[in-house]
Amino acid sequence: MTDVSGPLPASGTDPSSEDEGAKHHFWRLIAVWVVLSAICDPLFYFLAGPHIPPGTMTSSAGGAQFDFNVLLIIALPVILAIWVYLAYAVFQWRASRGGPEPVAGPFARGHLSVQIAWIGITTVIVLGLFIFGTVQLVVPAGAGGGEGPNPIWTPASHDVLAIQVIGQQWEWTFRYPTFGGFETHTLIIPADTTIAFHVTSLDVIHSFWAYQLGVKADANPGQDNVAYTTTTNQLGTFTVRCSELCGLWHGAMFTTGRIENVSDFVAWAKSSEATLAAATKLLPRFAWTYIPDANGAAGGFYPDNVDKYSNVETYGSQKVVP
Amino acid sequence: MVAAGLSVFTAMSFIRSSPPTVDFISGHQPGRPVDLTLQTVGTIGFGVHPSWVSYLTKAPDGNWVHTTLWDLPAHTRINVTILQYDTGSPLRNQYLGGVTGTIGGTMTLNGKTTSLIDSNSGNGVGHTFTIPSLGINVPLYGNPSTAKNLCASAPCTTNSTHNIVKFSFMTPGPGQYPWQCFFPCGLGYLYGTGGPMQTIGYMDGFLEVA
Numbered sequence: 001m002t003d004v005s006g007p008l009p010a011s012g013t014d015p016s017s018e019d020e021g022a023k024h025h026f027w028r029l030i031a032v033w034v035v036l037s038a039i040c041d042p043l044f045y046f047l048a049g050p051h052i053p054p055g056t057m058t059s060s061a062g063g064a065q066f067d068f069n070v071l072l073i074i075a076l077p078v079i080l081a082i083w084v085y086l087a088y089a090v091f092q093w094r095a096s097r098g099g100p101e102p103v104a105g106p107f108a109r110g111h112l113s114v115q116i117a118w119i120g121i122t123t124v125i126v127l128g129l130f131i132f133g134t135v136q137l138v139v140p141a142g143a144g145g146g147e148g149p150n151p152i153w154t155p156a157s158h159d160v161l162a163i164q165v166i167g168q169q170w171e172w173t174f175r176y177p178t179f180g181g182f183e184t185h186t187l188i189i190p191a192d193t194t195i196a197f198h199v200t201s202l203d204v205i206h207s208f209w210a211y212q213l214g215v216k217a218d219a220n221p222g223q224d225n226v227a228y229t230t231t232t233n234q235l236g237t238f239t240v241r242c243s244e245l246c247g248l249w250h251g252a253m254f255t256t257g258r259i260e261n262v263s264d265f266v267a268w269a270k271s272s273e274a275t276l277a278a279a280t281k282l283l284p285r286f287a288w289t290y291i292p293d294a295n296g297a298a299g300g301f302y303p304d305n306v307d308k309y310s311n312v313e314t315y316g317s318q319k320v321v322p
Numbered sequence: 323m324v325a326a327g328l329s330v331f332t333a334m335s336f337i338r339s340s341p342p343t344v345d346f347i348s349g350h351q352p353g354r355p356v357d358l359t360l361q362t363v364g365t366i367g368f369g370v371h372p373s374w375v376s377y378l379t380k381a382p383d384g385n386w387v388h389t390t391l392w393d394l395p396a397h398t399r400i401n402v403t404i405l406q407y408d409t410g411s412p413l414r415n416q417y418l419g420g421v422t423g424t425i426g427g428t429m430t431l432n433g434k435t436t437s438l439i440d441s442n443s444g445n446g447v448g449h450t451f452t453i454p455s456l457g458i459n460v461p462l463y464g465n466p467s468t469a470k471n472l473c474a475s476a477p478c479t480t481n482s483t484h485n486i487v488k489f490s491f492m493t494p495g496p497g498q499y500p501w502q503c504f505f506p507c508g509l510g511y512l513y514g515t516g517g518p519m520q521t522i523g524y525m526d527g528f529l530e531v532a
Contacts, residue, residue, distance in 0.1 A: 284416065
């Protein structure tokens, strides 16, 4: 660490006037930085903040957006400090034509106060972010991440819509156990509802990533990976991708989903249950995981874990029936 | 240096090698449908992977080509005929026994219209023809494994036991659309997902729509 708070003096400069000059520069820099930060932080939060991904379609997405905004609000003054200092140094301490040659060596000395302040401030920022991140992970009940088959954080509401997310090379399908267990390519979910995504795979490891929902959970064969989120009243479409490199068409393993109001969702679900009844009969009995048959390289998958996952997942009068 | 250069050149040539693309655009008259004829065979019987399962494509000149890459005109009806020479068993995901995305939501299997195949019964399903991004899925009914005249190597002729699957779909606007088989038919690989299931020219390909 070097003291760079003033111009490098030519030999023979009075030390007291050097210190006065350094203080002058320091407070000028602080003033510019504080003013810019006070202007830019609120501007960013109120103008750009609401548009920061992943949006506010769900509680976990909204939480992620809030976290990003907090991080950016903390980072913005740090960036401004660097830019202000850089600009100040370029204009204030630039070499003048005919002036003394800048020198280093004995004049570049350590500065204990600056070192203590630097270490102290960065420590406070990093520890603060650690505590903030931990709280944000715990408080929104897992923050939309996969929690495995026995979630630590469960939603307060017992009215939870269970949806099974099935990954296979290279496609996502979705089963609705509260509506007869029909399966579909498109993920339709209701607004203002807590949803439990039960994510599994029929072959290799995939990762269910509904970016705009703020949900991401690994899809492992033989595992029921549960991720919770609660939709807001915001309707619209979202994209489901695979975020685990899973083979040739990994990049093409995506589909779309839609948030509808509750009455439209229930109508769609009941209609799909009826129209897909013939196809649903061919599916294996609904289970939280499936295993291949003895043939290995071919053949169907069969129910593995049919035990009721949780007695808290009921959706209205519809029960989860494995 | 020369040896290293040759090695790199050889490796890059291998990596960049690709099956040929069958052109269905040249000579196509706007407004007219395109006939696309394919066959599936349990063992290709030639090339670097003679034991692999594969699709083959009938080129406009009538020759069978070992490829899964096609140039197709946009916004055009494609009449597909698949000669399915392979045997079958239950699908991994029986949901894919349903026909989706075709014109009318159906296919014909040996002349009989259907929209759903129960892969748990009969001869099961041998393969699927699926274009996920277009929502198209067609299951290909399997042949009995006890049949005496199963095709052993490609290109198969209609003298061998086979099923004829026909359906039509509309190509979308210009773009590149991956298609694949959803039956885990990579025998000898973990869960059947390796080998031909991961290799363009066998059970995966592209529609180059222009």
